[in-house]
Amino acid sequence: MSRPDAKADANDFRHIFLNDIPLIDTRAPVEFAKGAFPTSISLPLMTNEERAQVGTCYKQRGQEEAIKLGHQLVQGEVKAQRVNAWIDFATQNPQGYLYCWRGGLRSQICQQWMHEAGCDFPRVGGGYKAMRRFLIDEFERICASQSLLLLGGRTGCDKTGLVQEVPQAVDLEQLANHLGSSFGRRPGGQPTQLNFENAVAVAMLKAEQQSQQLGQPILLEDEGRLVGRCSLPLPLTKAMSGSAIVLLEVSLEERIEHTYRNYILNRQLEWQQHLGEEAGFDAFADDLRQSLHRVRRRLGGVLYQALEQLLSVALEQHRQGNTELHRQWIRALLVEYYDPMYDYQLSKRQQLIVFRGDRAAVRDYLKGHLKGNLQTTPQTGRH
Numbered sequence: 001m002s003r004p005d006a007k008a009d010a011n012d013f014r015h016i017f018l019n020d021i022p023l024i025d026t027r028a029p030v031e032f033a034k035g036a037f038p039t040s041i042s043l044p045l046m047t048n049e050e051r052a053q054v055g056t057c058y059k060q061r062g063q064e065e066a067i068k069l070g071h072q073l074v075q076g077e078v079k080a081q082r083v084n085a086w087i088d089f090a091t092q093n094p095q096g097y098l099y100c101w102r103g104g105l106r107s108q109i110c111q112q113w114m115h116e117a118g119c120d121f122p123r124v125g126g127g128y129k130a131m132r133r134f135l136i137d138e139f140e141r142i143c144a145s146q147s148l149l150l151l152g153g154r155t156g157c158d159k160t161g162l163v164q165e166v167p168q169a170v171d172l173e174q175l176a177n178h179l180g181s182s183f184g185r186r187p188g189g190q191p192t193q194l195n196f197e198n199a200v201a202v203a204m205l206k207a208e209q210q211s212q213q214l215g216q217p218i219l220l221e222d223e224g225r226l227v228g229r230c231s232l233p234l235p236l237t238k239a240m241s242g243s244a245i246v247l248l249e250v251s252l253e254e255r256i257e258h259t260y261r262n263y264i265l266n267r268q269l270e271w272q273q274h275l276g277e278e279a280g281f282d283a284f285a286d287d288l289r290q291s292l293h294r295v296r297r298r299l300g301g302v303l304y305q306a307l308e309q310l311l312s313v314a315l316e317q318h319r320q321g322n323t324e325l326h327r328q329w330i331r332a333l334l335v336e337y338y339d340p341m342y343d344y345q346l347s348k349r350q351q352l353i354v355f356r357g358d359r360a361a362v363r364d365y366l367k368g369h370l371k372g373n374l375q376t377t378p379q380t381g382r383h
Helices: 013-018 029-034 048-061 063-073 076-092 105-116 127-145 159-163 172-176 193-214 234-241 252-275 277-294 301-319 326-347 359-369
Strands: 023-025 040-042 097-099 148-152 218-221 244-248 353-357 379-381
Touching: 013 127, 013 193, 023 076, 029 040, 029 048, 048 063, 076 105, 097 105, 097 127, 127 193, 127 234, 148 159, 148 234, 159 218, 159 359, 172 193, 172 218, 193 218, 244 359, 252 277, 252 326, 277 301, 301 326, 353 359
Parallel strands: 023 040, 023 097, 148 218, 148 244, 244 353, 353 379
Antiparallel strands: none
């Protein structure tokens, strides 16, 4: 099995990332776990243990002996299983590539073994290191040169819903697998910092392409430096700090309802799908308690104790089938904690607000009224 360009190793990284080209990561699992790319799959040449043995041999006895050891460790049925896995991937993803750390010996060996088995499959020149360098450079260029627009608004406005409607947007919360607040943890955990940075860089590349086609700035939600434990890369936080803001204004009742559905009903379902009905509810309830406990110092003792009591009663009733009491502590948390904090932060950036309005007005502005230069007179739109 082969393809016309099978011997042409890849160096067009932009094409790979913009088109979600499938990738075989032949590095050891420990390397893959630290950081890889959104479309890559781990099909290693060597296990972590085998890699460690070969690495030790290389340091003590040189490359030739290390290569010999590697071939001794990966032979026979073990070798056949790994080659078959690569060929299965190549058959299902003929447009793909394979890579190792620097496009060197490991990916060459994988490519050679696949060729010997009748499958010509190209590799990425420069490997993970070159692709990562490309993403860092492109990300820094985009942050320094492209116009950004931030969608702001108080907690519970469902800014994410609007972000997801816009083609030239980057959904940072989705990439971080987190809902963005102290209560935003989701089942399954968050990506590593390297995986998050790679995913954000790829998303920015795609958003830039859409932005240029539409003649509109890249849209992001107005996030803090951290989305859960994932830290926004410094070039992006710097660019966002001076970017124009569109402010979504939503009634308190709508915000309570959205928070209730998103953080209670949907979150309970997520946890139960992840762990089963009983264990899932226990994890969901424990997560809410821990989330409230994490912000206790900022809440102050009196407010924290009041909210803790409301939450405990709500969870007791929830376990019996009545979810309505959650709205009480959600209301208090929004009014007494999140709103004052957000209003204070926004007060220092009032000059950056270029438009404000309800959901319909903001949607209309984002989709149809925003062209070119953002340095315009602040506007207000309501329906």
